[in-house]
Amino acid sequence: MHTIPDSHAEPPAKPGYKKTKLGWIPEEWEVVKLKSLSIKIMVGIASAATHAYRESGIPMFRNQNIKEEGLDDSDLLFLEEGYEKIHKNKRLKEGDVLTVRTGYPGISATVPKEYEGAQCFTSLITRPNKQLIYSKWLAYFINSPIGKKIIFGIEAGGAQKNVNAGILSNMLVPKIPLHEQQKIAAILSTWDQAIALTRELIAAKEAQKKGLMQRLLTGKVRLKGFEGEWKKVKMGDIFKERKERGYENLELLSIGADGVYPQSESNKKDNSNSDKSKYKRICPGDIGYNTMRMWQGRSAVSKLEGIVSPAYTIVTPKKGIDVNFMGNLFQLPKSIHFFWRYSQGLVGDTLNCKFPSFALVKLSIPPTLEEQTAIAAILTKADEEIGLLREKLAALQAQKKGLMQQLLTGKIRVV
Template sequence: MIKAEQNSKKFYNRKIPRDWSTPDFGDVFNFLKTFSFSRDQLTRETTNDKIRNIHYGDIHSTYENEILDLDIEQTVPYLLDGIIDPKCFDDESFPALKEGDLIIADASEDYMGVCDCVELKNINGAKIVSGLHTFAARATDGKIAIGYRTYSLQHEQVIRELRRIATGTSVYGVSKTNLSKVKIALPPLPEQKAIAKVLSTADAAIHTTEKLVAQKELCKKWLMQQLLTGKKRLKGFGGEWKEVPLSEMFSERNETKYFDLPLLSIGQNGVYPQDESIKKDTSNDDKSKYKRIRKGDIGYNTMRMWQGRSALSELEGIVSPAYTVVTPKKNADSLFFSYLFKMPKMTNLFWRNSQGLVDDTLNCKYKDFSIVRVVLPQTKEEQTAIAQILKAADLEIGLLKAKAEKLRVQKKGLMQQLLTGKKRLI
């Protein structure tokens, strides 16, 4: 115990290895000029001469890794033509971003996102600027390794300090002056490089899994386009598909006053208990008009069916009167229809059959839903066979997503050990 104390020193409210330095952020990084381009000035269209713009909103919500690898990340937007002359990048004084630069969000709607940060990797000559509500910071040569720089703001005590000094009410921020005074914990350079390599390996595993997810999702989309339209038929099934109104496949369930059943929410991807929702419970105390939904029913947002806001229920409960609940007849496999109702052709039909003057007031009540005509297999058995193939694709995607999330949790665990010196690599 005494030896451990001798080999450590205080860093905020914790201990770090004695051979680690604790400089101020401003002693290691210099701030660069940033720009204030709005979303309206950005585009996803690419050309060789386009200028990429790092926006604070993307740092918070789009870029999942601390390292923003331009060889991997395809969502970084571009500035519209004419906003900045690309020739400006030939001037060494122009604040173009380079390999290893940090882009830090200087505004957040909650404390969790205060000073969210990414480090640029694999720029490969791309033209990049730091955009709205960001700080751009460049490291002093020789003080901090490329690949470790973003993690200097990821130490648990640094994060707490950043949240402590953040100011604001609905939006929280940290000034450059205050950020420059925040102490960071730096291992010796060889150890920084070793930590960066380990965490880079973790990022690579996450990326490989996420790439598989994207491939499987594209495969599922192709299967839906082929199987749900009859372009591709499954072995053992024949005969022409026929067009029928949805009234032949579903009836409306309009049962109310089931006060003993749990409150459920209907989202884009499923039906789930309200207490598991991240959304605030805005339901009325009076549940007398809330509708019963049972396993196998499909519930949809009456005003948003044309946006694909429907889901198959695996639960029994009650849902808001804002939803319409339909229950399958004997000739309908509701799992098949839960996939069919997400198809662009179907959502367009629901839009055309909804009542209202503008999109925000459109309603697709059961009477409107029931007259929509769809082309379907002649037998329920073929519906079921198609649905099971798509369900298997969903299960595979779900397993891969769970693997990616597990890898992200493991990486966070590694960061807790490595960035605090609890586990030493050198």
């Protein structure tokens, strides 16, 4: 039997609602299997297709193209027409719902009109009966908290997450009036548009910051009031290594793309040792970097005090050096290339940049602390603007999640 999310903890519903395997829903709604509302549910092309890839041809979507806000066509593959004809029974139609099978199972998106006739690779294809179910509503339901609980509850494959056509066919969904599905989808689409716009703004701000970094961190553009030649310095002359251990009482921190943050706030599983006696102390104003990934730009300035894994190297700037300037400088592609050149090891997975190697790297910096600080202030301002947009994005996503929970279960009606 399939495992259905337990709804016993939910509060009693108001009059006009009934308790079902999906929780409390309006009395006039039914709970049915998805296959009863669909013309077909099948898997896309599942045979080797690499030999048929072309620079142009028939578009083919992959799991990575399927996003909750819609299909991402930024990196489509294209198929040779002869090979595609062999799989003509898999051709997509407008309104089909594509669902990710493995990795992040259940993420779903609808096929827009412009991609009628396209193909998909190993994703699940649901072709809704348009007289019974609105495809955008269905995608929202599968993506919703309750839809994900159902998917996670009946997924196959154990640790390797995998949803197959049988699981999707037998997924329980509420059968509700078509006009109500359309209204719900229209409301949620408004949030999707706001989310998409905010993402575009974030991308634009990030591109703007990259441009600023390229100009300001290389001396190509000088700020008003500053002059003098930039100087090349060895990292060992302006940084010292912090090797303090024995601070197990301090908070465990992680270092990633978003900076230095508490491990408790990380989405990743805590794989740290129970014995943290060898963990390194990091303080505000330090830079921590992944010793084996510095050549990939894995470094960040810390605003927190705590301990980090021995896999990180911690460096502290000496007097006359602005740490925020250096933190940004370390993210320049040219700087990352130097860290790669000085890393030790035979291949990528064994390369490491321990402090002695780090100390040998030479980078160009402004002649005065004041200029370093002025440049860092501009880039920090850019980071703050990006941070505010990310907060807005998170708020919009939370609002949408809340709306989905209310609208897709009938707690709020839009009849």
